[in-house]
Amino acid sequence: MERTIAEINEKIRAGKATVWTLAELKARLESLSIAEAARQVDVVTTGTFEPMESSGAIINLGPTDPPIKLRQCWLDGIPAYSGFGAVDLYLGAAQSLDPNSEAGEADSLRERGGGHVIADLIAGKAIPLRAVGYVTDCYPRASLETVISKQTINQFYLYNPRNLYQNFIVGVNGGDRPLYTYLGPLQPQLGNAVYACGGALSPLLNDPYLRLVGIGTRIFLGGGIGYVAWEGTQHFPLQKRLANDTPIGPAATLALIGDAKQMDPFWVRGCYFKHYGASLMLGVGVPLPVLDQEVIARCAIRDEEVVAPVIDFSIPRRVRPTFGMVNYAQLKSGKIKIEGKTVQTAPLTSLYFGQRIAEVLKDWIHSGRFTLTEPIAPLPRDRAFLPQQPWMPAASDD
Amino acid sequence: MPVTYRLAKDFNIAANIIRAQVAPNQVGKLVLELAGDIDQMEAALEWLRQQNIEVSLASREIVIDEQACVHCGLCTGVCPTQALTLHPETFQLQFTRSRCIVCEQCVAACPMEAIHTNF
Numbered sequence: 430m431e432r433t434i435a436e437i438n439e440k441i442r443a444g445k446a447t448v449w450t451l452a453e454l455k456a457r458l459e460s461l462s463i464a465e466a467a468r469q470v471d472v473v474t475t476g477t478f479e480p481m482e483s484s485g486a487i488i489n490l491g492p493t494d495p496p497i498k499l500r501q502c503w504l505d506g507i508p509a510y511s512g513f514g515a516v517d518l519y520l521g522a523a524q525s526l527d528p529n530s531e532a533g534e535a536d537s538l539r540e541r542g543g544g545h546v547i548a549d550l551i552a553g554k555a556i557p558l559r560a561v562g563y564v565t566d567c568y569p570r571a572s573l574e575t576v577i578s579k580q581t582i583n584q585f586y587l588y589n590p591r592n593l594y595q596n597f598i599v600g601v602n603g604g605d606r607p608l609y610t611y612l613g614p615l616q617p618q619l620g621n622a623v624y625a626c627g628g629a630l631s632p633l634l635n636d637p638y639l640r641l642v643g644i645g646t647r648i649f650l651g652g653g654i655g656y657v658a659w660e661g662t663q664h665f666p667l668q669k670r671l672a673n674d675t676p677i678g679p680a681a682t683l684a685l686i687g688d689a690k691q692m693d694p695f696w697v698r699g700c701y702f703k704h705y706g707a708s709l710m711l712g713v714g715v716p717l718p719v720l721d722q723e724v725i726a727r728c729a730i731r732d733e734e735v736v737a738p739v740i741d742f743s744i745p746r747r748v749r750p751t752f753g754m755v756n757y758a759q760l761k762s763g764k765i766k767i768e769g770k771t772v773q774t775a776p777l778t779s780l781y782f783g784q785r786i787a788e789v790l791k792d793w794i795h796s797g798r799f800t801l802t803e804p805i806a807p808l809p810r811d812r813a814f815l816p817q818q819p820w821m822p823a824a825s826d827d
Numbered sequence: 828m829p830v831t832y833r834l835a836k837d838f839n840i841a842a843n844i845i846r847a848q849v850a851p852n853q854v855g856k857l858v859l860e861l862a863g864d865i866d867q868m869e870a871a872l873e874w875l876r877q878q879n880i881e882v883s884l885a886s887r888e889i890v891i892d893e894q895a896c897v898h899c900g901l902c903t904g905v906c907p908t909q910a911l912t913l914h915p916e917t918f919q920l921q922f923t924r925s926r927c928i929v930c931e932q933c934v935a936a937c938p939m940e941a942i943h944t945n946f
Binding site: 480540613618621700702775779781782784 | 899917918919920932
């Protein structure tokens with residue numbers, strides 16, 4: 430049984446494509462053979478909804494009169510990067526409030542960041558903008574104070590350098606004080622464990638070598654249409670793998686792009702981790718074309734067959750000690766055992782919303798609104814991972 | 828009337844002001860957490876009612892904003908009594924109020940500011 434993407438698209442346009450969500454497929458494989466499932470289904474839809482802090486928005490304000498070249502800019506008190514085109518901005522999801530802003534210290538206490546401003550703009554809210562210009566002969570304007578919304582800005586799209594981790598770690602705290610991390614609070618003496626990947630429902634764990642997903646792949650991004658732009662930052666395809674080819678920790682990542690004006694605020698939300706900072710909760714859905722039986726065989730992976738390392742955050746080093754591997758069936762049961770101790774687990778990925786996104790994408794394909802794309806180029810499979818070693822001057826004698 | 832002063836002086840009750848909205852010479856609302864001997868407490872409540880103060884009893888509760896919650900589940904890991912759990916199949920957040928001891932660990936853990944106390 431083999432199909433091409435062109436054949437699948439023809440079926441989608443004719444309203445005859447069979448689409449199952451990943452969870453549906455896994456449930457049907459209890460009674461259906463891989464060959465039979467591959468014969469029946471054309472597309473498998475996957476979804477995930479989790480904090481993706483390496484995200485941000487490109488905004489082009491549109492030229493002002495008289496023209497301005499932005500030197501510094503704040504959107505609702507959150508600094509946006511402006512060191513490129515005259516009225517181009519990049520607003521990072523993890524950007525926190527400017528402690529030196531006019532509102533001062535009171536402002537820095539607000540639990541708000543770039544992710545909240547991005548989500549507010551997508552929701553159609555008005556956002557105050559304040560900017561200082563770099564005065565030149567071409568751009569005489571020295572400052573700008575206005576209110577923007579997605580209707581009044583020329584362009585507004587998400588460009589996220591690192592989304593959709595193929596797999597991730599499990600965070601615990603073996604120390605004696607609470608830690609406030611990007612995985613939320615970790616309580617001392619192994620008080621809790623947090624995982625941040627959907628396991629067997631994680632889109633890219635069902636395509637371990639990224640055979641189906643490449644540059645140019647069309648996806649669901651924040652309730653709108655997006656595309657895979659590039660490998661994500663810290664893309665690490667050479668991560669160790671199990672015999673079933675799934676990586677044992679963080680591995681592939683993707684850079685994603687999509688028009689934010691079309692997105693739905695339900696699937697794009699600002700969030701804040703206490704004493705850590707701001708981020709963006711974002712929904713991503715990836716369609717997997719069933720080209721042959723191998724696609725289904727890969728999607729048959731179960732939570733018992735995917736693992737993640739348990740990492741101790743009490744040692745703040747790049748290489749933190751690990752308590753070994755656990756599988757996602759154990760993690761999703763709510764309890765794992767670490768060194769004989771039972772530890773409560775919790776996800777930091779909405780398994781419920783992830784499934785809903787897979788359902789939405791399935792509906793889009795059924796209705797003909799969404800067709801599949803051939804990747805333009807594959808994502809790298811053998812990229813080395815270089816840590817940053819700060820250059821140290823030679824020790825002097827004094 | 829200096830309510831909290833009289834509660835302390837006459838009934839040996841510690842009053843922790845949780846919320847107060849009292850304008851001069853107007854009717855106001857005062858939310859107090861009271862700690863003290865159980866008999867003294869009864870007497871104090873009786874005294875308050877005699878002063879024409881309307882007393883309503885409430886206990887602190889956790890309130891979840893369904894619009895803001897994304898069911899990420901982070902709160903379930905810090906809940907010591909399993910009042911907050913995820914449905915084993917749908918992974919929707921479930922709150923069993925009767926198990927909640929209002930320790931408020933979930934309030935700080937929630938990245939969506941979706942969990943609050945009722946006052």
